[in-house]
Amino acid sequence: MPMIEIKNISKAYGSFKVLTNCTTSVEKGDVVVVCGPSGSGKSTLIKTVNGLEPFQSGDIVVDGISLSDNATNLNKLRSRVGMVFQNFELFPHLSIMDNLCLAQQKVLGRDRAASEAKGLALLTRVGLTEQAAKFPGQLSGGQQQRVAIARALAMDPICMLFDEPTSALDPEMVNEVLDVMVALAKDGMTMMVVTHEMGFARKVADRVIFMDRGEIVEDAKKDDFFGKPRSERAQQFLSKILQH
């Protein structure tokens, strides 16, 4: 059974189709990279996986739990699916440690000491142990995104979703975030990553999904995708972003 199954998802705003019959799946332990031109619906697709974006038809099944089933406890499901956003979305009024502890305490019911211990261990893992008492505004973008990854990991997620995690970063900070993600992938985390970082895809992806105009145009093994993408649109896209 795949960890994430996306079955025939469609979504439209009025007559404008954002997603059209998208079907794919992510096996446990796999890293799947989603790419495509802006406006192709890749961010929307990844946000449907934990129910942040509603969809009109089709179904999504995460770890055997259907999102369209009314009996599903969406909050509980979301607490098991980690998500990292383009703009980090750390809570600016809380310290780094409080950012890490908030959901552990409120959602998982961990006590403060256990939450802090977990938070500290994860900060060490992303190389930010010294920043625990600081506030998000005092950190660089790259540091904030690493904290955001730690915050998601603090919930012991069964899989992780990344929505363009390096797009809002200054170029010199991209690698520190990608390094954390590569390490995570090598630890066997199930990951679905929307990104333009083809180097990352080359390094750790198992499969690459190419989207355009709300459709999944290609869904191929990494080597096949980079070796010989079948569709013309994927070829054009690759040639554009790999030129430099």
Place this chain on the structure above:
Amino acid sequence: MFSTFDFDVIARSWQYLFFEGMKFTLTLTAFATLGGLIAGTILALMRLSGIKPLEWFATFYTTLFRSLPLVLVIFWFYFLLPYIGAWATGASRPMQVGALNSALITFTLFEAAYFAEIMRAGIQSIPKGQSAAGYALGLSYWQVMGGIVLPQAFRNMIPVILTQTIVLFQDTSLVYVLSLTDFLGAASKIAQRDGRLVEMYLFAALVYFVISFALSQLVKVLQDRVAIVR
């Protein structure tokens, strides 16, 4: 021209002016600010809830109160509240509400409409991604609101809330229509008792000015101090 003035009237009456009058003014201001802020936040949440009947009610409420003169609302509640109370409790005679309670309720309800709009702006100033991040962690609506959105919205809005409180502080003087003894009411009574209208009203104006000006300076300081670094 000041030679004919008798400012001694202030020295004779300051205890009454401040311990009776100003105490009432400040109590009413504090009560209406706190009550209005709580009720206003609830109204703002209703208006942004996406649940149509709640939205309609909150919109109707804020629009209505923001479109009526405060004096009219004070009168309205003073005369109507006893009957509404009787109707609600099923009593046969109008309830004894009293001018003080009537004023407290009126100002709270009236301010709620203004604070609702302030809090609505505050909530809308928080990027959507913040609540999305909260939901993604598994937090519920109330946890997201209480732990993430409202604390930030409140902090962003503190200067505006304080400005509204200054306006309210001045507006409380309208309780004179119910013959309540707020600061201006107290000054007015002394002025007429001692025949020192000009002196007393000059002094009252000065006191209102000093307090309002001091608060508005505080707003300026807070504007820089409470801003959340992003």
